[in-house]
Amino acid sequence: MVQLLRKGAVICLGLRQLIDGGFSIDNVAAIPSKALLVTEPLSYRSPIYDRREDHLYKLAADPAGMMYTATATARKNNLKLYHEAMASQANPLPYTYENQVYSNGLSSNRPPFTFNTQNWESAAKERLSDEAYGYLWGSAGTRETEDNNRAEFKKWGILPSRLVPDPVTSLKTNLFGEEYDFPIAIAPVGVQQLFHRDGEIATATAARKESVTYILSTASCTSTEKVAEANGGGSRWYQLYWPDNEHNNITASLLNRAKQNGYKVLVVTLDTFVLGWRPSDLDHAFNPFLRPDHIGVELGLSDPVYHKYYEEKFGKPVEADLSPAIAEWVRILFSGISHSWEDLKFLQQHWDGPIILKGIQTIADAQRAVAAGVQGIVVLNHGGRQQDGVVSTLAVLPEIVEAVGDRLEILFDSGIRSGADIAKALALGAKMVLIGRPYVYGLALGGEEGVRHVLRSLLGELQLTLHLSGIKSVSQKDLNRSVVRRTGF
Ligand SMILES: Cc1cc2nc3c(=O)[nH]c(=O)nc-3n(C[C@H](O)[C@H](O)[C@H](O)COP(=O)(O)O)c2cc1C
Numbered sequence: 001m002v003q004l005l006r007k008g009a010v011i012c013l014g015l016r017q018l019i020d021g022g023f024s025i026d027n028v029a030a031i032p033s034k035a036l037l038v039t040e041p042l043s044y045r046s047p048i049y050d051r052r053e054d055h056l057y058k059l060a061a062d063p064a065g066m067m068y069t070a071t072a073t074a075r076k077n078n079l080k081l082y083h084e085a086m087a088s089q090a091n092p093l094p095y096t097y098e099n100q101v102y103s104n105g106l107s108s109n110r111p112p113f114t115f116n117t118q119n120w121e122s123a124a125k126e127r128l129s130d131e132a133y134g135y136l137w138g139s140a141g142t143r144e145t146e147d148n149n150r151a152e153f154k155k156w157g158i159l160p161s162r163l164v165p166d167p168v169t170s171l172k173t174n175l176f177g178e179e180y181d182f183p184i185a186i187a188p189v190g191v192q193q194l195f196h197r198d199g200e201i202a203t204a205t206a207a208r209k210e211s212v213t214y215i216l217s218t219a220s221c222t223s224t225e226k227v228a229e230a231n232g233g234g235s236r237w238y239q240l241y242w243p244d245n246e247h248n249n250i251t252a253s254l255l256n257r258a259k260q261n262g263y264k265v266l267v268v269t270l271d272t273f274v275l276g277w278r279p280s281d282l283d284h285a286f287n288p289f290l291r292p293d294h295i296g297v298e299l300g301l302s303d304p305v306y307h308k309y310y311e312e313k314f315g316k317p318v319e320a321d322l323s324p325a326i327a328e329w330v331r332i333l334f335s336g337i338s339h340s341w342e343d344l345k346f347l348q349q350h351w352d353g354p355i356i357l358k359g360i361q362t363i364a365d366a367q368r369a370v371a372a373g374v375q376g377i378v379v380l381n382h383g384g385r386q387q388d389g390v391v392s393t394l395a396v397l398p399e400i401v402e403a404v405g406d407r408l409e410i411l412f413d414s415g416i417r418s419g420a421d422i423a424k425a426l427a428l429g430a431k432m433v434l435i436g437r438p439y440v441y442g443l444a445l446g447g448e449e450g451v452r453h454v455l456r457s458l459l460g461e462l463q464l465t466l467h468l469s470g471i472k473s474v475s476q477k478d479l480n481r482s483v484v485r486r487t488g489f
Pocket of ligand 1: 136217218219358380384385413414415416436440
């Protein structure tokens with residue numbers, strides 16, 4: 001058979017025959033590229049043939065391109081079947097994702113994305129430009145803060161409880177008087193078109209389909225209105241990068257647009273009045289906001305009050321020359337000077353729903369938040385992106401919960417990479433957990449479907465982990481300090 005292929009023959013045959021015919025990574029290079037090999041989808045892999053079929057997978061990536069036609073078709077078929085399966089079950093109990101995948105496997109349909117949560121990052125890296133990957137993965141300085149975030153999770157262990165015949169754990173949670181299907185939310189992440197052409201639209205759609213709250217970043221590539229449209233009947237909040245006081249009218253406009261478009265909770269990010277010291281971006285001399293294709297600035301470009309301000313100050317409309325107009329917008333958002341606690345009053349006057357402060361790391365600041373009269377805080381260190389050498393978020397969560405947990409809602413963010421991580425953060429007192437980089441890796445891997453896969457995987461694993469521990473629900477009465485133990489220091 002190899003001889004025939006060498007002569008440029010078109011051959012149709014199955015994988016087994018192909019392997020049995022002696023086709024391997026070692027002899028493919030000699031085959032001319034006009035030869036065409038058609039096989040059944042590569043999703044069909046008998047476990048018995050596993051080791052030899054690995055050859056085929058390598059061939060698929062071989063520059064000789066021999067297997068390309070077959071592989072691309074296989075991937076497409078595989079994705080199509082997967083899409084159908086995803087669409088057929090709107091918002092199932094998350095743990096049933098596992099059953100669904102195994103039963104699809106019976107008809108030779110393998111999932112197009114890995115379930116190995118640790119591999120999402122490396123898989124995304126293969127797809128992204130160095131700049132985009134650097135921006136996503138990047139953290140401040142030596143990445144010690146991010147390492148601290150991860151290390152802390154390993155110091156806590158979940159304690160199982162046996163012979164508990166309860167039904168599977170309920171993941172519903174209550175926040176600000178509303179019931180949410182799941183105790184997780186999509187963390188605000190800017191410039192999502194850097195990672196996939198569908199950017200925020202893909203993520204907001206995925207969030208709606210999986211019944212997970214979407215938090216829109218002020219640094220989005222898509223307007224408040226268009227994201228609301230994609231998110232439709234889903235739950236959505238708005239994250240504010242807070243313009244300096246001189247531009248309160250712009251802030252009021254951003255809040256007003258969010259309110260008008262169904263964003264229910266205001267999340268105010270406190271730790272990013274200037275971008276952190278990030279070697280991965282500095283090495284590439286890359287600031288996504290200043291790119292010539294103008295991504296991450298759509299909320300400014302679509303804001304009527306900003307347009308008016310710009311025209312009055314510079315004597316020309318924003319459209320006349322986009323680059324300086326964008327530079328001005330970025331300067332207003334990241335002014336380099338922090339707001340003060342006093343300034344919160346302005347937001348309270350212009351927002352009638354709950355306000356959450358994102359970026360609290362100490363008891364003192366949590367108490368100030370209580371005194372300021374906000375409804376919630378997100379305990380986080382921005383995933384280590386802003387400051388190096390900072391204490392891990394999980395390490396400070398218990399003391400903050402103890403100090404103020406009865407006076408406002410406490411959310412958690414930074415370092416979540418698995419369902420078990422979510423379980424630990426909830427057990428240590430968080431009401432809701434924000435998912436950051438993992439869903440962006442999913443976005444890079446497969447747009448909307450990639451994000452859905454990440455959300456389903458995390459929720460499915462969370463639900464099974466809790467169920468196997470005999471925990472009835474994610475409410476504090478069932479999921480609390482008694483179900484975890486600190487095992488390391
Ligand atoms: C690429 C990227 C962009 C981000 N953009 C924003 C943003 O626009 N607003 C914001 O409040 N936080 C932003 N964050 C921080 C996330 O909301 C979240 O706090 C962080 O990702 C948590 O860390 P983890 O991803 O390591 O879990 C961003 C994070 C990443 C990775």
